[in-house]
Amino acid sequence: MLDGILMLLVLFNLFSLGSTRISASIRVVAYQGAAIGVVPLFLPGKIPGGILVTIVLVTLLIKAGILPWFLRYAQKRVNVRREEKPFVGASASILSGVAALGTAFFISSRLPIPFAVASPFIVPVALSVSLTGFFIIISRAEALSQVIGYLILENGIYLFGIALLLEQPLLVELGMLLDVFVGIFVMGITVFHISREFEHTDTSRLSGLADWLPEVKRSE
Amino acid sequence: MAILLFLAPFAAGLAAFVIKSDRFRRRLLFSVACAHAVFSLYLCLFPSGGEDYRWLWFGLDALGRYFTAVFSLLFLCASFYAVIYLKEEKSRPREKKEEGLLFNNAPEAAFTGCLLVFLASMSLLALSRHFGLIWIAMEATTLVSAPLIYFHRQRSSLEATWKYLLICSVGIALALFGNLFLAVSASGQGPGTEISIDRLLGPGVRLDPLWLKAGFIFVLVGYGTKMGLAPMHTWLPDAHSEAPSVASALLSGALLNCAFLAILRFYQLCLANGLGPFCRELFLIFGILSMAVAAVFIIGQSDYKRLLAYSSVEHMGILCFAVAVGTAYGSMLQAANHSFLKGALFICAGNILAGFRSKKIADVRGIAHIMPWAGVLWFAGILAICGMPPFGAFLSEWIILKAAFSFGNLWLPAVYLFLLGVIFIGMTGTGIRMTFGVPSIPGGKKSFLSLLPALLLLLLSLFLGIYMPAALDVAVSGAAALLGGQG
8 A cells, every 4th residue: 555655656746747737736746745644554553543643634734735725826826827938848857757766766775774664665756756846946947836846845855754754753743844834835925026026937037146147137 | 041042032033023113123133132142152151051051952062152152243243233224224215226126125023023033043053952953943044034135125136035945945955854864874773763962972872874974965965055065055146145234144154154053963973973084075075166166256256245155155165174174173263253254244245335336346446435444344354354364264264274284185275275365366356446446436424333343243353363262262172072173
């Protein structure tokens, strides 16, 4: 079952790389958050059930509920439908996603986990989710897409933490969630400001600040 | 008691958001800064008071005390300047010369509140003994400093804020990966081992070296982004040039050091587990790369706030270089000097900007004629930050040079000296052109009060350069001893 979820996560990766519609990306991020949220239920039990259920519920609420809702709200406010001019096209992105998966497997084969884990695929999948998020951040020009990429990056880290290190003191995880939450929140507010100020949210046109030749671009 | 260093500014920061009276809020900012500086300086110089302080995951060791004292002193001077700056911002017409657009400033309450919470989160970082907590504090500094950069509600500062948020958040995310790797490497100690410094530096603790190495790489790149190490420094010149000068001074002088502190915490673990040489190699690469990148961009720079920003990149490189060649003592001393001098320079830059209304180096000529004090302090500051005696940066850079010579490889001191030389020429050339010559504007304002904090900071660095009190020496050596002492 755990392996099934992990496989699903890989598919979500590829899907989010392939889609340029923002609303579809947000939906995929929500599914991804839900899939990661239920992972603790399928781990060999080490911690009491009550805490486990709380972690699952809080994760689901934030990752599959509040954050996607907030992204939808931001999307409606700034009124962007799709990624018009990504730096890397959809098919090339998917190919990069496959390459990222390969890289993740390679890295995790070089870094053996020094204790028993529920599934050998946890580390490579977590790394590949993070790499995917990273790739989306650098390959998309829309500010909202970059926020989505950041969320995917954090999802990968969260998967790594929750699947391997659940016994760590709870405070750290809560802090993680909270920070993700606040981070996205602040980024969302900034997106509003960008759209109000520039009447678009295309970050590739945010190029007034540079060391050389700023004059030419600033006149746009 | 040391927890007050975090709690007091945090509470005051929250209060500042709701306080209606401008005067009261400004007084609150300044008095909290005063109390914070006095208390942290006391803890640093007379450590018996807080040495055994331990409560949950909080504690202050020599390293934390030293860094707290440095950024607290800087914050005190910056807050004094902030009070004057905020008063002037309220009264002057809001217009930016370069774009000719009207713009609004963020509400003053939010700015003051963010400043105080910023101080609180840096204190939290210095107080933290748990790597998760360090990470949370680091993230908190990013989030509360973003509104500081976006104080002038205009396009360019928005662009800078966006870059800052995105790049630093990604850096912080990588650092979180580093922390998780650390937890994996500590898993040999039994399930649920907490990743706190005291637990992991405890007797008989062996960490898995492979995961610890991987963790250090992630932490160095992650927090290194925040620290402004090349090639992850790209947010830094934009943020420093677009933020109001108070915020630039704090970002550059306090925040970058704090990110360095977070890396050093991880380095402590690596040292205890015999990974010192591995880490120092990485420090060396990033250090030299940062200095080289800074040198390239300083030479052709056309904006004087960006010039200062690149100088910060250079100094962060020097800090790493110093640790790499084995003189943690020099690195500590350099960190303090950089903080004070860069604070002074940014405050001068703020004054120059207010007088000349331009950030372009080409538009600023003859500061010394129009604003004599600003001219003198600006030029002295530039000389000082380039390592001119008798200022403190000369002493620390000299110690680092000596260590580099005794490190065994003659290439290191040669490269170090060459880069310092290039930067010296680039910066002083600009400084001379800006300070002397025929003034480019008819007259300026002659406010000495807003330059007072810059003067104080310069004097502090001068003091560090010519006289080292025994208590301070003990404090610096104590901090350095935690990083493997002097090589």
